[in-house]
Amino acid sequence: MxxxxxxxxxxxxxxxxxxxxxxxxxxxxxxxxxEKPALPMRIASDVSTWVSEVVTSPVKAVGNTYNAMTQMFDVYEENERLNKKVNQLAATQVQLQNEQHENKALKKQLKIDKTLTDYSIVNAAVIARSPSNWQSQLIINRGSNAGLKKSMSVMGAGGMIGRISEVDTTSAKVELLSDNSQTADRFAIRVTNKNNQTVDGIVAKFDQTKNQIVMSKITSKTEVKPGDPVTTSGLGGITPSGLYVGKVNKVVESDYGLTRTIYIDPAVDYNNIPVVSVAIPES
Structure with a gap:
């Protein structure tokens, strides 16, 4: 078998x-x-072609699928690389903007150095500011080891912002001119008109909604107009005179015309203080 x-x-x-x-x-x-091929030859040729197509079609399909998958993974990897580059560029742009902003603030501080001829200047960076007392105080990275003492005047990029209220070895607290607390020491300021006439008073409060310094209960009849400069008066002996504070925005008469209230646009944006300068009197 x-x-x-x-x-x-x-x-x-x-x-x-x-x-x-x-x-x-x-x-x-x-x-x-x-000559035309014989019928058996045509049949055999057709069968051979059909078998070839049946065999090669799956092979081509598998090859095409593999190529497509390979290209898809390549595109995914390229997309990941591009996303990383975009994130790096965004971080670099933010860092550049911060450095440009700080650079502008430092340039303004250099201009302040030239105006305080009777004082030596210590520049400092703001390192802390609590949201609960944002308008009251901030902390800088200079202290007693840099010669800082309590009640020294502190300047921002454009004008005075406050004075030293507490000093440690390597840091200090700054009481801001915009402090509305009951325990805040009021700043003595002065308005000078175009005729060089002055009106003295104190900072009554800071209007946070309008971002304006309020100088109230002014009994002087001296003419004051919007745009007149406002500086520290030096009265009381704590703060030196002549430090720029801002300019008059408007003057409002009281109901009976006995007193006036002066609204002042500050020279400094109290919501954005990256660096400061402390004025140290020269001995």
Missing amino acids: KKLLTSRRLVVLVVVVMVTVGVITFSSRTRTSQ
């Missing part, structure tokens, strides 16, 4: 080989002749 099966296999193999050789022979003759 086994021999019979072996003989059949051998016969099938011989037939397949003969058919294959015949197809190749007739194909070569057909290519060299102008």
